[in-house]
Amino acid sequence: MTPNNEIKSNIVDLKFLNENFGQDYDSYSQMIVYFLDQSDEKVQQLKDSVQSSDFINIKAAAHFLKSSFNVMGLKSTPYLIEMEHLSIQQSNIEKISELLNEVVLDFDQSVVEYKRILSIVTELK
Secondary structure, three states, rough: OOHHOOOOOOOOOOOHHHHHHHHHHHHHHHHHHHHHHHHHHHHHHHHHHHOOHHHHHHHHHHHHHHHHHHHHOOOOHHHHHHHHHHHHOOHHHHHHHHHHHHHHHHHHHHHHHHHHHHHHHHHHH
């Protein structure tokens, strides 16, 4: 895909998808579907873990999500990194909860945006 006809977004950074999949719309859409399916489950696990102050599972979910969020261009990756560090120290659940709110907001916006992008990619196939 040339830079002039790349899929664009103001919500998520599509650099990885555009550079690696370009006009391979099947793979492009598979990555989005996989991200939406896997991340939704992990975000819920992260919410549940924060609510119960389960630092071990906060760390596990944040670790999983930071890789996915980074690849898929979400802006809240630094919050996940901070959550992971705080969970290792097993302290400051209030700060982790504040960071979670930012992560969830970013994730919810990205879900809407990726569904929009998925409809574009589906039409291009």
